[in-house]
Amino acid sequence: MPGENYCFACGPENPIGLHLDFHFEEDKYVAEKTLPHEYQSYEGVVHGGIITTMLDEAMGGYLYSGGERAVTARLDVRYRKTTPVGEHLVITGWEESRRGSFVNMKATIALADGTVTxxxxxxxxxxx
Ligand SMILES: CCCCCCCCCCCCCC(=O)SCCNC(=O)CCNC(=O)[C@H](O)C(C)(C)COP(=O)(O)OP(=O)(O)OC[C@H]1O[C@@H](n2cnc3c(N)ncnc32)[C@H](O)[C@@H]1OP(=O)(O)O
Structure with a gap:
Protein backbone atom coordinates (compact mmCIF):
# COMPACT_ATOMS: atom_id res chain seq x y z
CA MET A 1 0.00 0.00 0.00
CA PRO A 2 1.57 3.33 -1.01
CA GLY A 3 2.32 5.70 1.88
CA GLU A 4 2.20 9.47 2.17
CA ASN A 5 4.79 9.90 -0.57
CA TYR A 6 1.80 9.11 -2.82
CA CYS A 7 -0.18 12.18 -1.68
CA PHE A 8 -1.87 13.43 -4.88
CA ALA A 9 -0.91 17.04 -4.17
CA CYS A 10 2.61 16.76 -2.76
CA GLY A 11 3.81 13.16 -2.93
CA PRO A 12 7.03 12.84 -4.93
CA GLU A 13 6.29 9.20 -5.81
CA ASN A 14 2.79 9.66 -7.26
CA PRO A 15 3.21 9.47 -11.04
CA ILE A 16 0.00 11.42 -11.72
CA GLY A 17 0.28 13.83 -8.77
CA LEU A 18 0.80 17.59 -8.76
CA HIS A 19 4.22 17.28 -7.04
CA LEU A 20 3.79 20.51 -5.11
CA ASP A 21 7.05 21.23 -3.33
CA PHE A 22 6.38 23.35 -0.23
CA HIS A 23 8.80 24.99 2.15
CA PHE A 24 8.41 27.34 5.11
CA GLU A 25 9.10 31.06 4.73
CA GLU A 26 8.90 32.24 8.34
CA ASP A 27 5.34 31.33 9.38
CA LYS A 28 4.03 30.77 5.84
CA TYR A 29 4.05 27.47 3.91
CA VAL A 30 4.86 28.24 0.28
CA ALA A 31 5.11 26.41 -3.05
CA GLU A 32 5.59 27.65 -6.58
CA LYS A 33 4.07 25.87 -9.54
CA THR A 34 3.30 26.30 -13.23
CA LEU A 35 0.49 24.00 -14.34
CA PRO A 36 0.29 22.65 -17.91
CA HIS A 37 -2.90 22.50 -19.99
CA GLU A 38 -3.72 18.99 -18.73
CA TYR A 39 -5.07 20.73 -15.60
CA GLN A 40 -7.40 23.19 -17.30
CA SER A 41 -11.18 23.43 -17.45
CA TYR A 42 -12.02 26.23 -19.89
CA GLU A 43 -9.27 27.13 -22.33
CA GLY A 44 -6.26 28.47 -20.45
CA VAL A 45 -7.97 28.29 -17.05
CA VAL A 46 -6.91 25.99 -14.21
CA HIS A 47 -9.75 23.65 -13.15
CA GLY A 48 -11.47 24.81 -9.96
CA GLY A 49 -11.07 21.42 -8.33
CA ILE A 50 -7.32 21.55 -8.85
CA ILE A 51 -7.27 25.04 -7.31
CA THR A 52 -9.12 23.69 -4.28
CA THR A 53 -6.68 20.79 -4.03
CA MET A 54 -3.71 23.16 -3.97
CA LEU A 55 -5.30 25.36 -1.30
CA ASP A 56 -6.21 22.31 0.80
CA GLU A 57 -2.65 21.04 0.59
CA ALA A 58 -1.19 24.41 1.62
CA MET A 59 -3.29 24.30 4.78
CA GLY A 60 -3.12 20.60 5.71
CA GLY A 61 0.51 20.29 4.70
CA TYR A 62 1.39 23.27 6.89
CA LEU A 63 0.25 21.33 9.94
CA TYR A 64 1.70 18.00 8.78
CA SER A 65 5.11 19.57 8.17
CA GLY A 66 4.96 21.09 11.63
CA GLY A 67 4.47 17.62 13.12
CA GLU A 68 0.66 17.61 13.42
CA ARG A 69 -1.64 15.29 11.50
CA ALA A 70 -4.92 16.87 10.46
CA VAL A 71 -7.86 16.14 8.17
CA THR A 72 -9.91 18.80 6.42
CA ALA A 73 -13.22 19.17 8.25
CA ARG A 74 -14.52 22.17 6.27
CA LEU A 75 -13.18 24.08 3.28
CA ASP A 76 -14.45 27.26 1.63
CA VAL A 77 -12.96 28.65 -1.58
CA ARG A 78 -13.34 32.12 -3.01
CA TYR A 79 -12.37 32.10 -6.69
CA ARG A 80 -11.54 35.78 -7.18
CA LYS A 81 -10.17 35.62 -10.73
CA THR A 82 -9.46 32.85 -13.18
CA THR A 83 -6.13 31.12 -12.48
CA PRO A 84 -4.14 30.67 -15.69
CA VAL A 85 -2.34 27.54 -16.85
CA GLY A 86 1.21 28.05 -18.09
CA GLU A 87 1.94 30.85 -15.61
CA HIS A 88 4.01 30.92 -12.45
CA LEU A 89 1.76 30.52 -9.39
CA VAL A 90 2.58 31.01 -5.72
CA ILE A 91 0.56 28.90 -3.26
CA THR A 92 0.71 30.00 0.39
CA GLY A 93 -0.84 28.57 3.55
CA TRP A 94 -0.81 29.70 7.16
CA GLU A 95 -2.53 29.25 10.51
CA GLU A 96 -4.99 31.86 11.73
CA SER A 97 -6.14 30.47 15.07
CA ARG A 98 -7.00 27.26 16.89
CA ARG A 99 -9.48 26.05 19.46
CA GLY A 100 -9.38 22.60 20.95
CA SER A 101 -8.71 20.07 18.23
CA PHE A 102 -9.71 22.41 15.37
CA VAL A 103 -7.30 24.74 13.57
CA ASN A 104 -8.53 27.62 11.39
CA MET A 105 -6.31 27.92 8.33
CA LYS A 106 -6.04 30.25 5.35
CA ALA A 107 -4.39 29.88 1.94
CA THR A 108 -4.02 31.84 -1.26
CA ILE A 109 -2.97 31.30 -4.85
CA ALA A 110 -1.28 34.31 -6.44
CA LEU A 111 0.26 35.27 -9.76
CA ALA A 112 3.91 36.33 -9.95
CA ASP A 113 2.88 39.99 -9.59
CA GLY A 114 1.07 39.21 -6.33
CA THR A 115 -2.48 39.25 -7.70
CA VAL A 116 -4.51 36.78 -5.64
CA THR A 117 -6.70 34.56 -7.82
C1 LIG B 1 6.09 13.75 1.27
C2 LIG B 1 5.25 13.91 2.43
C3 LIG B 1 3.78 13.64 2.20
C4 LIG B 1 2.87 14.22 3.25
C5 LIG B 1 1.44 13.92 2.92
C6 LIG B 1 0.46 14.48 3.90
C7 LIG B 1 0.25 15.96 3.71
C8 LIG B 1 -1.02 16.42 4.37
C9 LIG B 1 -2.01 16.87 3.33
C10 LIG B 1 -3.23 17.37 4.00
C11 LIG B 1 -4.17 18.01 3.01
C12 LIG B 1 -5.29 17.10 2.59
C13 LIG B 1 -6.19 16.78 3.75
C14 LIG B 1 -7.24 15.80 3.34
O1 LIG B 1 -7.50 15.58 2.19
S1 LIG B 1 -8.03 15.01 4.63
C15 LIG B 1 -9.30 14.11 3.75
C16 LIG B 1 -10.58 14.88 3.70
N1 LIG B 1 -11.15 15.01 5.02
C17 LIG B 1 -11.70 13.98 5.65
O2 LIG B 1 -11.73 12.87 5.16
C18 LIG B 1 -12.28 14.26 7.01
C19 LIG B 1 -13.42 13.32 7.33
N2 LIG B 1 -14.09 13.71 8.57
C20 LIG B 1 -13.68 13.29 9.77
O3 LIG B 1 -12.74 12.54 9.87
C21 LIG B 1 -14.46 13.78 10.95
O4 LIG B 1 -15.70 14.30 10.56
C22 LIG B 1 -13.71 14.87 11.78
C23 LIG B 1 -12.36 14.32 12.29
C24 LIG B 1 -13.49 16.15 10.97
C25 LIG B 1 -14.55 15.24 12.97
O5 LIG B 1 -14.87 14.03 13.62
P1 LIG B 1 -15.20 13.96 15.18
O6 LIG B 1 -15.56 12.56 15.45
O7 LIG B 1 -14.14 14.61 15.98
O8 LIG B 1 -16.41 14.92 15.29
P2 LIG B 1 -17.93 14.64 14.87
O9 LIG B 1 -18.05 14.54 13.38
O10 LIG B 1 -18.53 13.52 15.68
O11 LIG B 1 -18.55 16.00 15.38
C26 LIG B 1 -18.45 16.32 16.78
C27 LIG B 1 -18.43 17.83 16.95
O12 LIG B 1 -17.21 18.37 16.47
C28 LIG B 1 -17.50 19.61 15.83
N3 LIG B 1 -17.21 19.53 14.39
C29 LIG B 1 -17.01 18.43 13.68
N4 LIG B 1 -16.77 18.73 12.38
C30 LIG B 1 -16.85 20.07 12.28
C31 LIG B 1 -16.70 20.97 11.23
N5 LIG B 1 -16.42 20.60 9.99
N6 LIG B 1 -16.84 22.28 11.51
C32 LIG B 1 -17.12 22.70 12.73
N7 LIG B 1 -17.27 21.88 13.77
C33 LIG B 1 -17.13 20.58 13.56
C34 LIG B 1 -18.97 19.89 16.03
O13 LIG B 1 -19.13 20.58 17.24
C35 LIG B 1 -19.51 18.50 16.17
O14 LIG B 1 -20.72 18.45 16.87
P3 LIG B 1 -22.10 18.47 16.03
O15 LIG B 1 -22.20 19.82 15.40
O16 LIG B 1 -22.05 17.36 15.04
O17 LIG B 1 -23.16 18.25 17.08
Whole structure:
Protein backbone atom coordinates (compact mmCIF):
# COMPACT_ATOMS: atom_id res chain seq x y z
CA MET A 1 0.00 0.00 0.00
CA PRO A 2 1.57 3.33 -1.01
CA GLY A 3 2.32 5.70 1.88
CA GLU A 4 2.20 9.47 2.17
CA ASN A 5 4.79 9.90 -0.57
CA TYR A 6 1.80 9.11 -2.82
CA CYS A 7 -0.18 12.18 -1.68
CA PHE A 8 -1.87 13.43 -4.88
CA ALA A 9 -0.91 17.04 -4.17
CA CYS A 10 2.61 16.76 -2.76
CA GLY A 11 3.81 13.16 -2.93
CA PRO A 12 7.03 12.84 -4.93
CA GLU A 13 6.29 9.20 -5.81
CA ASN A 14 2.79 9.66 -7.26
CA PRO A 15 3.21 9.47 -11.04
CA ILE A 16 0.00 11.42 -11.72
CA GLY A 17 0.28 13.83 -8.77
CA LEU A 18 0.80 17.59 -8.76
CA HIS A 19 4.22 17.28 -7.04
CA LEU A 20 3.79 20.51 -5.11
CA ASP A 21 7.05 21.23 -3.33
CA PHE A 22 6.38 23.35 -0.23
CA HIS A 23 8.80 24.99 2.15
CA PHE A 24 8.41 27.34 5.11
CA GLU A 25 9.10 31.06 4.73
CA GLU A 26 8.90 32.24 8.34
CA ASP A 27 5.34 31.33 9.38
CA LYS A 28 4.03 30.77 5.84
CA TYR A 29 4.05 27.47 3.91
CA VAL A 30 4.86 28.24 0.28
CA ALA A 31 5.11 26.41 -3.05
CA GLU A 32 5.59 27.65 -6.58
CA LYS A 33 4.07 25.87 -9.54
CA THR A 34 3.30 26.30 -13.23
CA LEU A 35 0.49 24.00 -14.34
CA PRO A 36 0.29 22.65 -17.91
CA HIS A 37 -2.90 22.50 -19.99
CA GLU A 38 -3.72 18.99 -18.73
CA TYR A 39 -5.07 20.73 -15.60
CA GLN A 40 -7.40 23.19 -17.30
CA SER A 41 -11.18 23.43 -17.45
CA TYR A 42 -12.02 26.23 -19.89
CA GLU A 43 -9.27 27.13 -22.33
CA GLY A 44 -6.26 28.47 -20.45
CA VAL A 45 -7.97 28.29 -17.05
CA VAL A 46 -6.91 25.99 -14.21
CA HIS A 47 -9.75 23.65 -13.15
CA GLY A 48 -11.47 24.81 -9.96
CA GLY A 49 -11.07 21.42 -8.33
CA ILE A 50 -7.32 21.55 -8.85
CA ILE A 51 -7.27 25.04 -7.31
CA THR A 52 -9.12 23.69 -4.28
CA THR A 53 -6.68 20.79 -4.03
CA MET A 54 -3.71 23.16 -3.97
CA LEU A 55 -5.30 25.36 -1.30
CA ASP A 56 -6.21 22.31 0.80
CA GLU A 57 -2.65 21.04 0.59
CA ALA A 58 -1.19 24.41 1.62
CA MET A 59 -3.29 24.30 4.78
CA GLY A 60 -3.12 20.60 5.71
CA GLY A 61 0.51 20.29 4.70
CA TYR A 62 1.39 23.27 6.89
CA LEU A 63 0.25 21.33 9.94
CA TYR A 64 1.70 18.00 8.78
CA SER A 65 5.11 19.57 8.17
CA GLY A 66 4.96 21.09 11.63
CA GLY A 67 4.47 17.62 13.12
CA GLU A 68 0.66 17.61 13.42
CA ARG A 69 -1.64 15.29 11.50
CA ALA A 70 -4.92 16.87 10.46
CA VAL A 71 -7.86 16.14 8.17
CA THR A 72 -9.91 18.80 6.42
CA ALA A 73 -13.22 19.17 8.25
CA ARG A 74 -14.52 22.17 6.27
CA LEU A 75 -13.18 24.08 3.28
CA ASP A 76 -14.45 27.26 1.63
CA VAL A 77 -12.96 28.65 -1.58
CA ARG A 78 -13.34 32.12 -3.01
CA TYR A 79 -12.37 32.10 -6.69
CA ARG A 80 -11.54 35.78 -7.18
CA LYS A 81 -10.17 35.62 -10.73
CA THR A 82 -9.46 32.85 -13.18
CA THR A 83 -6.13 31.12 -12.48
CA PRO A 84 -4.14 30.67 -15.69
CA VAL A 85 -2.34 27.54 -16.85
CA GLY A 86 1.21 28.05 -18.09
CA GLU A 87 1.94 30.85 -15.61
CA HIS A 88 4.01 30.92 -12.45
CA LEU A 89 1.76 30.52 -9.39
CA VAL A 90 2.58 31.01 -5.72
CA ILE A 91 0.56 28.90 -3.26
CA THR A 92 0.71 30.00 0.39
CA GLY A 93 -0.84 28.57 3.55
CA TRP A 94 -0.81 29.70 7.16
CA GLU A 95 -2.53 29.25 10.51
CA GLU A 96 -4.99 31.86 11.73
CA SER A 97 -6.14 30.47 15.07
CA ARG A 98 -7.00 27.26 16.89
CA ARG A 99 -9.48 26.05 19.46
CA GLY A 100 -9.38 22.60 20.95
CA SER A 101 -8.71 20.07 18.23
CA PHE A 102 -9.71 22.41 15.37
CA VAL A 103 -7.30 24.74 13.57
CA ASN A 104 -8.53 27.62 11.39
CA MET A 105 -6.31 27.92 8.33
CA LYS A 106 -6.04 30.25 5.35
CA ALA A 107 -4.39 29.88 1.94
CA THR A 108 -4.02 31.84 -1.26
CA ILE A 109 -2.97 31.30 -4.85
CA ALA A 110 -1.28 34.31 -6.44
CA LEU A 111 0.26 35.27 -9.76
CA ALA A 112 3.91 36.33 -9.95
CA ASP A 113 2.88 39.99 -9.59
CA GLY A 114 1.07 39.21 -6.33
CA THR A 115 -2.48 39.25 -7.70
CA VAL A 116 -4.51 36.78 -5.64
CA THR A 117 -6.70 34.56 -7.82
CA UNK A 118 -8.11 32.27 -5.13
CA UNK A 119 -8.45 32.19 -1.36
CA UNK A 120 -9.17 29.22 0.86
CA UNK A 121 -10.42 29.07 4.43
CA UNK A 122 -10.43 25.74 6.20
CA UNK A 123 -11.14 24.14 9.51
CA UNK A 124 -8.65 21.34 9.99
CA UNK A 125 -9.30 18.66 12.61
CA UNK A 126 -6.25 17.39 14.46
CA UNK A 127 -6.18 13.59 14.55
CA UNK A 128 -3.85 11.07 16.19
C1 LIG B 1 6.09 13.75 1.27
C2 LIG B 1 5.25 13.91 2.43
C3 LIG B 1 3.78 13.64 2.20
C4 LIG B 1 2.87 14.22 3.25
C5 LIG B 1 1.44 13.92 2.92
C6 LIG B 1 0.46 14.48 3.90
C7 LIG B 1 0.25 15.96 3.71
C8 LIG B 1 -1.02 16.42 4.37
C9 LIG B 1 -2.01 16.87 3.33
C10 LIG B 1 -3.23 17.37 4.00
C11 LIG B 1 -4.17 18.01 3.01
C12 LIG B 1 -5.29 17.10 2.59
C13 LIG B 1 -6.19 16.78 3.75
C14 LIG B 1 -7.24 15.80 3.34
O1 LIG B 1 -7.50 15.58 2.19
S1 LIG B 1 -8.03 15.01 4.63
C15 LIG B 1 -9.30 14.11 3.75
C16 LIG B 1 -10.58 14.88 3.70
N1 LIG B 1 -11.15 15.01 5.02
C17 LIG B 1 -11.70 13.98 5.65
O2 LIG B 1 -11.73 12.87 5.16
C18 LIG B 1 -12.28 14.26 7.01
C19 LIG B 1 -13.42 13.32 7.33
N2 LIG B 1 -14.09 13.71 8.57
C20 LIG B 1 -13.68 13.29 9.77
O3 LIG B 1 -12.74 12.54 9.87
C21 LIG B 1 -14.46 13.78 10.95
O4 LIG B 1 -15.70 14.30 10.56
C22 LIG B 1 -13.71 14.87 11.78
C23 LIG B 1 -12.36 14.32 12.29
C24 LIG B 1 -13.49 16.15 10.97
C25 LIG B 1 -14.55 15.24 12.97
O5 LIG B 1 -14.87 14.03 13.62
P1 LIG B 1 -15.20 13.96 15.18
O6 LIG B 1 -15.56 12.56 15.45
O7 LIG B 1 -14.14 14.61 15.98
O8 LIG B 1 -16.41 14.92 15.29
P2 LIG B 1 -17.93 14.64 14.87
O9 LIG B 1 -18.05 14.54 13.38
O10 LIG B 1 -18.53 13.52 15.68
O11 LIG B 1 -18.55 16.00 15.38
C26 LIG B 1 -18.45 16.32 16.78
C27 LIG B 1 -18.43 17.83 16.95
O12 LIG B 1 -17.21 18.37 16.47
C28 LIG B 1 -17.50 19.61 15.83
N3 LIG B 1 -17.21 19.53 14.39
C29 LIG B 1 -17.01 18.43 13.68
N4 LIG B 1 -16.77 18.73 12.38
C30 LIG B 1 -16.85 20.07 12.28
C31 LIG B 1 -16.70 20.97 11.23
N5 LIG B 1 -16.42 20.60 9.99
N6 LIG B 1 -16.84 22.28 11.51
C32 LIG B 1 -17.12 22.70 12.73
N7 LIG B 1 -17.27 21.88 13.77
C33 LIG B 1 -17.13 20.58 13.56
C34 LIG B 1 -18.97 19.89 16.03
O13 LIG B 1 -19.13 20.58 17.24
C35 LIG B 1 -19.51 18.50 16.17
O14 LIG B 1 -20.72 18.45 16.87
P3 LIG B 1 -22.10 18.47 16.03
O15 LIG B 1 -22.20 19.82 15.40
O16 LIG B 1 -22.05 17.36 15.04
O17 LIG B 1 -23.16 18.25 17.08
Missing amino acids: AEGTAKMALVD
